[in-house]
Amino acid sequence: MTAMADEQTRLMTKVARLYHTHGMRQTDIASRLQISQSRVSRLLTQAEESGIVRTVVAVPPHIFGDLEDAVEQRYPVREVHVIDVVSQDSAELTRDLAHAMGTLLGDVTFDAPTIGFTSWSQTLRVLVDDLAPLRTKTTHVVEMLGDLGPPSLQHDAAYSTRQLATLADAQAVFLRTPGVVASAEMRELMVSRDVYAQQALAMLDHIDLALVGIGAAEVDPALTAGDNFFTHEQFKQMRDRGAVGEVCLHFLDADGNAIDGELDELVIGVTREQLKSARRRWAVAGGERKHAAIRAALAGGYVDTLVTDTVTAEYLVS
Missing domain, CATH: 3.40.50.1360 (Rossmann fold)
Known part of the structure; x- marks a missing residue:
């Protein structure tokens, strides 16, 4: 992996953690990292596509x-x-x-x-x-x-x-x-x-x-x-x-x-x-x-x- 790819992965991970773990809004993440909100949105999408973020649907028990x-x-x-x-x-x-x-x-x-x-x-x-x-x-x-x-x-x-x-x-x-x-x-x-x-x-x-x-x-x-x-x-x-x-x-x-x-x-x-x-x-x-x-x-x-x-x-x- 190149240095540029490493940096992209680190940024995706940081954005995903701030959004999903810390509950920060995209606008606040953009301000904190000094990047545009549209880039934050793209990084979140890329984090899901690359498997850094996995969406889990919790099935309620005993609905049947x-x-x-x-x-x-x-x-x-x-x-x-x-x-x-x-x-x-x-x-x-x-x-x-x-x-x-x-x-x-x-x-x-x-x-x-x-x-x-x-x-x-x-x-x-x-x-x-x-x-x-x-x-x-x-x-x-x-x-x-x-x-x-x-x-x-x-x-x-x-x-x-x-x-x-x-x-x-x-x-x-x-x-x-x-x-x-x-x-x-x-x-x-x-x-x-x-x-x-x-x-x-x-x-x-x-x-x-x-x-x-x-x-x-x-x-x-x-x-x-x-x-x-x-x-x-x-x-x-x-x-x-x-x-x-x-x-x-x-x-x-x-x-x-x-x-x-x-x-x-x-x-x-x-x-x-x-x-x-x-x-x-x-x-x-x-x-x-x-x-x-x-x-x-x-x-x-x-x-x-x-x-x-x-x-x-x-x-x-x-």
């Missing part, structure tokens, strides 16, 4: 209290948080749900020494991007699944894990193995030769807060079939056996019952038993594509706190 109560009474959950999203479009839905979950996570005050993180979840990665430093007492953030998808996605997932650990003032624990392998023998071989994978998997025995990923019983749009992931044929095989979705790549039927099979032996990550024994299990999910999977995750006891949209919540109680 009756709907939240209805879901909580129907399923074995601790809390449900329902929001009215701008759109059911996938990208906008993801952003709104991630923001709501981030607000909830930012308010957490209970101790969570070990946070289990589903780093391949797009919604959870968006959440981390806008998350403020956490107030939890956390020592480790552990990835709950190995790598899924191409190297670019693996890089994004690792970056989100490290970022979440930094925000929690904790140590990031990575699971640098494929998330899905070709055979149980390959899984055993890879884990047995990787001491770091063994350590990460062992830490999943003691999760205090699991940030859970919920998927439909089909190839995720962000992933490619067979790319460290299940194939179309494997998903069809599980649908034929009654699967409506998966939680951390473990398949469930419509009532939340586990569908056991050889595919469980291909996953390098958190087990069903480890997930269900976690002290808290939070999920953020919505949209029609995942309706049946979310219902299964709630019914099966894999989630005890859910952030979702009004359409999904109405489906859950219908």
Whole structure:
């Protein structure tokens, strides 16, 4: 960065702090810094565009209290948080749900020494991007699944894990193995030769807060079939056996019952038993594509706190 760019950044930051933190009017800022008011206005706009200033919309809690109560009474959950999203479009839905979950996570005050993180979840990665430093007492953030998808996605997932650990003032624990392998023998071989994978998997025995990923019983749009992931044929095989979705790549039927099979032996990550024994299990999910999977995750006891949209919540109680 050039000296001129440095000076521009410093001025943007100073103007933004005077305006947003100290509550000064633009005219007063202009007088104090001996610049024009129009330049103050431009600097404030540039500060937002460059990310120096981030606008946060605080969602009032429990504005859909009756709907939240209805879901909580129907399923074995601790809390449900329902929001009215701008759109059911996938990208906008993801952003709104991630923001709501981030607000909830930012308010957490209970101790969570070990946070289990589903780093391949797009919604959870968006959440981390806008998350403020956490107030939890956390020592480790552990990835709950190995790598899924191409190297670019693996890089994004690792970056989100490290970022979440930094925000929690904790140590990031990575699971640098494929998330899905070709055979149980390959899984055993890879884990047995990787001491770091063994350590990460062992830490999943003691999760205090699991940030859970919920998927439909089909190839995720962000992933490619067979790319460290299940194939179309494997998903069809599980649908034929009654699967409506998966939680951390473990398949469930419509009532939340586990569908056991050889595919469980291909996953390098958190087990069903480890997930269900976690002290808290939070999920953020919505949209029609995942309706049946979310219902299964709630019914099966894999989630005890859910952030979702009004359409999904109405489906859950219908």
